[in-house]
Amino acid sequence: MTPFVITICVLGLSSVAWAVFKICTIYNYWKNRKVHTLKPQFPFGNSKNAFLQRMPLGFDVYELYTEIKSRSERYGGYYNFTIPVFIPADLQLIKAILITNSDCFINRVSHFDVENDPLTANLLHSRGAHWKRMRSKTSPFFGNVQLKPFFPFVIRKTDELVKSIAETPNALDVREVLDRYAIDLMGLYISGIDFKIMKNKDSDLQRQLEKFLNTSIVDTLIRFFITIPKLLKYFKIMTFKKGMTEFFMMFIDDMVQTRQLSRSDRKVVLDALTQRTSDKFARAEIAGNVTMLFLAGYETTSTTLTFCLYELAYNMELQEKLRAEINMLDNLSFNSVVSLTLLDKCIKETLRKYPSATIITRECTKTFHVPDSNIVLEEGSEVYIPIRGIHWDPEYYPNPQNFDPERFSEENFRGRHPCSWLPFGAGPRHCIGSKLAIMSMKVTMVALLKHYRFRLHPKTHSPLQYNVKTFILQPENGVFLYAEKIS
Numbered sequence: 155m156t157p158f159v160i161t162i163c164v165l166g167l168s169s170v171a172w173a174v175f176k177i178c179t180i181y182n183y184w185k186n187r188k189v190h191t192l193k194p195q196f197p198f199g200n201s202k203n204a205f206l207q208r209m210p211l212g213f214d215v216y217e218l219y220t221e222i223k224s225r226s227e228r229y230g231g232y233y234n235f236t237i238p239v240f241i242p243a244d245l246q247l248i249k250a251i252l253i254t255n256s257d258c259f260i261n262r263v264s265h266f267d268v269e270n271d272p273l274t275a276n277l278l279h280s281r282g283a284h285w286k287r288m289r290s291k292t293s294p295f296f297g298n299v300q301l302k303p304f305f306p307f308v309i310r311k312t313d314e315l316v317k318s319i320a321e322t323p324n325a326l327d328v329r330e331v332l333d334r335y336a337i338d339l340m341g342l343y344i345s346g347i348d349f350k351i352m353k354n355k356d357s358d359l360q361r362q363l364e365k366f367l368n369t370s371i372v373d374t375l376i377r378f379f380i381t382i383p384k385l386l387k388y389f390k391i392m393t394f395k396k397g398m399t400e401f402f403m404m405f406i407d408d409m410v411q412t413r414q415l416s417r418s419d420r421k422v423v424l425d426a427l428t429q430r431t432s433d434k435f436a437r438a439e440i441a442g443n444v445t446m447l448f449l450a451g452y453e454t455t456s457t458t459l460t461f462c463l464y465e466l467a468y469n470m471e472l473q474e475k476l477r478a479e480i481n482m483l484d485n486l487s488f489n490s491v492v493s494l495t496l497l498d499k500c501i502k503e504t505l506r507k508y509p510s511a512t513i514i515t516r517e518c519t520k521t522f523h524v525p526d527s528n529i530v531l532e533e534g535s536e537v538y539i540p541i542r543g544i545h546w547d548p549e550y551y552p553n554p555q556n557f558d559p560e561r562f563s564e565e566n567f568r569g570r571h572p573c574s575w576l577p578f579g580a581g582p583r584h585c586i587g588s589k590l591a592i593m594s595m596k597v598t599m600v601a602l603l604k605h606y607r608f609r610l611h612p613k614t615h616s617p618l619q620y621n622v623k624t625f626i627l628q629p630e631n632g633v634f635l636y637a638e639k640i641s
């Protein structure tokens with residue numbers, strides 16, 4: 155062997171040894187802190203199955219949660235590729251992170267460069283002071299004062315929904331119809347404009363929204379890179395693809411013009427967003443927020459309604475009971491819808507069994523000592539709150555696979571920890587649209603159950619399978635039901 159070959163071999167072996175050492179160091183992060191974790195596998199860490207789309211996002215965290223609980227521990231460690239993530243499994247600790255010490259966890263795990271990726275100038279993605287400013291500007295538009303005048307618009311849309319179902323032949327793909335219906339609802343709420351997507355099965359708006367929600371493995375990788383600020387800046391990675399950004403920038407310019415020409419008195423969130431500002435990102439902020447409100451609002455509302463209808467078709471006795479409650483109501487109004495207690499319980503139980511977000515994320519922005527432990531979460535540490543784990547924990551919900559609205563009777567609900575039900579998250583970054591979602595889902599269910607009896611169709615697989623290509627919990631393919639008109 156020549157000296158050159160020997161040098162190359164030594165260098166090669168040293169590099170391999172260094173790489174092995176480095177990987178071991180990375181994957182010893184939790185072991186060194188005596189925090190339980192599942193065995194990581196380079197380069198995926200614990201996220202191989204979710205990344206390769208073998209299971210829905212967050213189901214691997216659910217598996218870890220179950221193991222942490224079986225060991226009677228309060229938290230565990232997860233590796234998203236090589237990044238260590240803290241997983242709290244104790245409700246008091248979760249409350250401390252989301253609510254009591256929320257000032258240490260004000261951001262989600264996401265880094266964006268607004269100049270390169272303008273649509274990220276939105277409530278969901280933004281951070282720190284920028285987020286605070288936008289949240290206080292928009293939150294008055296999501297309270298009862300704005301919801302009440304919106305009520306008649308929901309009623310009108312439900313009339314259209316009821317009519318459109320009558321035109322559908324036997325096997326009704328409820329999710330498909332409800333997706334288009336929910337886009338219209340969001341459009342009306344955000345901008346006061348009726349985009350009439352319910353009558354248009356081939357709209358660019360729906361196509362662009364779906365493009366964002368359905369991810370390929372490459373998109374998942376991009377979303378992983380977005381958690382690393384240096385890579386994001388260096389490679390100019392975008393979470394909203396270029397075509398989508400261009401589409402929404404134009405679409406929202408048109409929307410703003412249409413709104414200016416409209417004579418509607420009802421104040422909408424678009425009005426708050428378009429108030430004069432000298433900020434150089436003003437246009438991005440309008441477009442980013444409107445896009446994000448569509449995205450955050452329509453698919454969550456549509457899939458929750460779909461899951462609820464599926465459960466009611468599966469349990470006809472419950473469906474009849476709920477219909478009886480609805481038929482007893484003389485006059486449906488913003489105030490009277492609250493009196494439908496069984497409906498309220500059915501929606502809460504749907505959100506428990508099928509939480510749209512299986513995990514929510516927080517990034518530590520100030521050093522946080524995990525109470526009663528030696529664990530310190532430094533600035534920049536990542537935390538995932540295991541929503542599905544909590545909602546499917548038999549300690550709080552015995553036989554979690556059963557759909558049982560009585561879990562949400564006043565008495566049962568009161569007896570549980572406030573963080574045992576987190577479909578909308580909690581603390582200052584909780585879902586801004588939760589009241590809008592609950593109100594519109596209730597009104598929609600009233601209209602649907604008044605006019606139709608839903609039965610399972612053989613095309614629908616029971617139990618439902620989940621779509622692995624999206625980050626919102628969704629049924630795979632359509633959910634087909636027979637919708638029998640009630641005369």
Ligand code: HEM
Pocket residue numbers: 277278279289340446447448450451452454455458509510511514515576577578579580581582583584585586587588590591
């Ligand atoms: C069933 C319906 C819905 C569900 C299950 C849902 C769920 C969630 C969850 C889990 C979060 C994260 C909360 C956290 O991190 O603590 C969230 C955030 C958010 N949601 Fe919803 N959501 C729904 C409907 C809506 C609607 C109708 C809108 C608005 C039109 C909306 C707008 C938002 C926004 C803007 C955020 C980010 C809030 C912030 O960071 O300040 N959501 N939602």
